[in-house]
Amino acid sequence: MERVDIVDVKTLCLGILTMKDSSGYDIRQYFEEGPFSHFAQAGYGSIYPALGKALEEGLVTCRAESQDGRPDRKVYSITPTGRLYLTQQLHHQPGPDKFRSDYLVSFLFAAHLEPAHLRTIFDEYQRTFAANVDMLSSLDSDGISPGNAFVRELGIVLYGAVAEYMAENRERFLESVNAAAEDNSEPRISLGERT
Amino acid sequence: MERVDIVDVKTLCLGILTMKDSSGYDIRQYFEEGPFSHFAQAGYGSIYPALGKALEEGLVTCRAESQDGRPDRKVYSITPTGRLYLTQQLHHQPGPDKFRSDYLVSFLFAAHLEPAHLRTIFDEYQRTFAANVDMLSSLDSDGISPGNAFVRELGIVLYGAVAEYMAENRERFLESVNAAAEDNSEPRISLGERT
DNA sequence: GGGGCCATGTAACCCGTTACATGATTGA
DNA sequence: TCAATCATGTAACGGGTTACATGGCCCC
The missing domain is CATH 1.10.287 (Helix Hairpins)
Incomplete structure (x- = not known):
């Protein structure tokens, strides 16, 4: 139970994926104006690399979805390994809130x-x-x-x-x-x- | 009025110095459990370099105060140039709040x-x-x-x-x-x- | 035709945090 | 004697933000 920042973008993405399979673009929207927007923010510059790393580590799988008239989407799903990883991260002692205004x-x-x-x-x-x-x-x-x-x-x-x-x-x-x-x-x- | 993060440690230190001449150590205490602690935080690792830079730029002056039985203190005061700089920073458009929990x-x-x-x-x-x-x-x-x-x-x-x-x-x-x-x-x- | 949205990604940079380094004094 | 407080600083590291790069479609 060491003090680790559990709010890194990778963990946050995994949490979101337990709720719904999503693309990087989708996840960005959730951060922008979803139920997390008030206590966690992330841009494409951190989401895409985080998903890539999670994929490497076997925490998520990825399937390409082609859409008519729109660019392809890469839809990510969390794996059992990913769920385990998330649960472990979540059981670390949370660090203090960070607020800047x-x-x-x-x-x-x-x-x-x-x-x-x-x-x-x-x-x-x-x-x-x-x-x-x-x-x-x-x-x-x-x-x-x-x-x-x-x-x-x-x-x-x-x-x-x-x-x-x-x-x-x-x-x-x-x-x-x-x-x-x-x-x-x-x-x-x-x-x-x-x- | 471009969008600039006015909450950098240097500006915050200047603001504090308009209220009271202080050492780096003092300033740390204000961040820790003072009237700012809920919306701005900073450690020694950012305060001391910030004060050093402000000194270089003529935004503050510094006098050494020797105390009996305690290490010397470096007490900083804001200069007119520093006040001007602070006022200018404060007139930038504030960026959105950042909250992480x-x-x-x-x-x-x-x-x-x-x-x-x-x-x-x-x-x-x-x-x-x-x-x-x-x-x-x-x-x-x-x-x-x-x-x-x-x-x-x-x-x-x-x-x-x-x-x-x-x-x-x-x-x-x-x-x-x-x-x-x-x-x-x-x-x-x-x-x-x-x- | 142009702006906005969908969609994915990379690279540099900045800033702050953490850890390290030092040292004296006071109180338990 | 050991921990805590006072006191100042440096260096490495890490993470996220910003800017850059690309490209097609839709609506005005």
Whole structure:
């Protein structure tokens, strides 16, 4: 049970393949706007090599599907070996969450921002949260696993709470930043030590 | 206003230095358990080189402080050039949030987990959220900037909402995973297409 | 005709993490 | 005496992102 990052793209792909046979292109879509999109992201540049490596290692099989009027698809399926590998990865001790937000950094240092810019990115950020709630809510819940339902609802709760908080505090926040800027042409801000 | 990741360690360090002159060691502590810890992380391996580079570029100055009975500290201060650089960085269009969670991946694929392991990591994860709420609540709010107060409260709201959701749904979730496992020895799970 | 979508892949690059290296002091 | 904290740094490694490369079809 050593601490290993289980969220590498290969493992994620295997997990997806337990749900549905998919091509690399399909998998990209799931990352883009599926039930994982809020806690895992990956681009073609990591998905295709990951699938290739999984194929080499016998974790997946691959069949070419020709379509009329569209390029061929390579559809991958997980093998018993792949399932075993996934299960083992999943039983490692999960590492801590990693969250990075340019927006929150901008809000933190709002004192250094032009009011118009702050307002723009504030509204933009709020919209992304509302959009995420809508996206997750729009997904069909029929026949999904308890795990899938749980993380989906958790996402809705999380995004909803933040969207609501932002809506309720918009005016107060934007005005307090302006007020502080008027007081201090040279802003001197405390970090807020622990009590 | 091109899309640039403003959350590089150098910019983050400059932001911190607008609040308080600090050493590399201090800055590490802020990332570890300060008001940024929930949306930005960095280790010594990125902080020290970042400060060195900022020094080269004239964005910060550095003075050595000898202490009795402890190693010398290098205390950095931001320069006017540094403030200008920070302001410019902050006016770039923020990139989208990046969130990665091994735990949520594990919950998503809970069907592949031993019940005992699932329970363990579930409780562990819930505790981290409760701990984050406590940590953010324990910070002294006197004299902090509106931006700092805003992101702090947002963090409390976010972590609180998730912790509450997890507490309320713990039994239901763990049992539904077990129930599903009994139905399907070979789990066949739907991705949940969009409606 | 052009833009957008489907579809697969490679290569370079960047950045951050991890591990390594050093060393003094304090408290258990 | 041993672990932990304070304190600064370097070097290798790894992984993911970005950009590049290719090509056909469909709709406006």
